Amino acid sequence: MSNIIFYILSGITLCSALFVILSKNPVYSVLSLVITFSCITGHMLLLSADFLAVVNLIVYAGAIMVLFLFVIMMLNLNDAVAPAGKSFMSKLAAFVSGGLFLIALVYLLKGQQIGSVDLSSLDENFGSAQELGKILFNQFILPFEITSVLFLSAMIGAVMLGKKDLKDN
Amino acid sequence: MSEYLVLCSILFSLGAFGVLYRRNILVMFMSIELMLNSVNLLMVYFSALHNDQSGQVFVFFIMAVAAAEITIGLAILVMIFRHLGSINIDSLKKLKW
Numbered sequence: 001m002s003n004i005i006f007y008i009l010s011g012i013t014l015c016s017a018l019f020v021i022l023s024k025n026p027v028y029s030v031l032s033l034v035i036t037f038s039c040i041t042g043h044m045l046l047l048s049a050d051f052l053a054v055v056n057l058i059v060y061a062g063a064i065m066v067l068f069l070f071v072i073m074m075l076n077l078n079d080a081v082a083p084a085g086k087s088f089m090s091k092l093a094a095f096v097s098g099g100l101f102l103i104a105l106v107y108l109l110k111g112q113q114i115g116s117v118d119l120s121s122l123d124e125n126f127g128s129a130q131e132l133g134k135i136l137f138n139q140f141i142l143p144f145e146i147t148s149v150l151f152l153s154a155m156i157g158a159v160m161l162g163k164k165d166l167k168d169n
Numbered sequence: 170m171s172e173y174l175v176l177c178s179i180l181f182s183l184g185a186f187g188v189l190y191r192r193n194i195l196v197m198f199m200s201i202e203l204m205l206n207s208v209n210l211l212m213v214y215f216s217a218l219h220n221d222q223s224g225q226v227f228v229f230f231i232m233a234v235a236a237a238e239i240t241i242g243l244a245i246l247v248m249i250f251r252h253l254g255s256i257n258i259d260s261l262k263k264l265k266w
Contacts, residue, residue, distance in 0.1 A: 010176050017180055017203055021187035026195045033199050040206050043173075047217040052225050059232055060206065064239055071243050072195065075250050091190060098186025105178040114171050117217045126217075127225060135226050147233045154237035161244035 002046055009046075013039040026077065030068045037061040048119055049127040173214040180207035194246050194256045198239065205235045 016035040023029050037060045044053035125131055136144055180203060187200030209228045216224025246256060253260050 006172065010172070013176070014179060014183070017183045020199055020203065021183065021190060021196065026193060029196055029199055033202065036203065037206065040210050043176075043210055044213050047213050049213045049217065049225055052213060052228055055229070055232065056206075056209070059236060060202070064202070064236060067239065067243060068195065068199070071247060074247065075256065077256070094186060094189035097189060098182050101185055102178060102182035105182060106175065109174050109178065112174075114174070114218070116171060117214070119217070122217065122220055126220070127222065131222055132225055132229075135222055136229065139223065140226050140230075143230055147230060150233065150237050154240050158240045158244040161241070161248055 006043070006046060009039050009042045013043075026072050027069070030065055030072065033068075034061050034065050037065070047117065047127075048122060051127060051129040051132055171214075173211065177207040177211040177214075180204075180210075192258050194249070194258055197258065198242055198246075202235065202239070205231060 013036055016032040016039070019032040020029045020036065023032065037056065041053045041057045041061070044056060123131075184200045184202075184204035184207065187203065188197050191197055191200070209231055212224045212228045212231070216222060249261065250256050
């Protein structure tokens with residue numbers, strides 16, 4: 001049963017990821033990226049990472065995608081959307097290098113003997129907020145604090161970059 | 170080899186392909202997000218495989234760094250649009266000989 005769900009989700013994920021890249025209008029790209037992230041959330045639920053799935057949905061499909069939509073609407077890309085003349089060769093080069101990268105990855109990973117996930121062997125509250133919080137605030141407390149500094153600097157940087165003219169202050 | 174490895178490899182290469190294929194900076198950012206998310210999914214898979222929840226904590230940090238990166242990147246993009254009137258990456262060629 002979960003195998004069927006996995007294959008359906010994977011199909012939707014890959015199709016919408018392809019649509020993100022190939023669609024001409026950035027708004028459609030954002031919307032299909034939301035679908036992709038929702039499918040990845042489904043994959044995380046299949047792997048019993050419940051809390052992380054919810055965080056993924058809120059942070060990625062919610063916050064970051066809304067940020068993208070705001071920027072697209074703010075820029076008013078009516079005439080800027082028109083594609084600049086781009087040679088066939090560079091598209092072909094992108095296709096060939098992407099395909100070669102995929103072949104290299106699959107070839108490297110092919111021989112690996114990796115067992116399948118046995119969900120019944122996991123702890124009862126594997127991936128719950130309680131368990132993750134215990135690890136986060138004991139083992140990873142220093143990276144957690146550094147992340148807060150990173151967010152503060154990102155916030156200040158975004159505000160400074162977004163100002164109309166820096167000399168005005 | 171497992172299906173998740175194949176899925177994440179395909180997603181990651183789709184992201185890399187998108188960065189090379191598109192000239193729109195917004196879509197390039199979205200492709201980077203795709204790559205980050207495929208790695209996140211792989212992290213979750215391995216954490217379930219090894220019954221070790223540290224991998225899921227790493228996904229938190231990847232998400233935090235991605236959020237900060239996207240914030241700064243979009244601010245820079247708005248600035249580029251104000252100066253050049255375009256978000257095509259080919260218009261950023263002032264340093265070109």
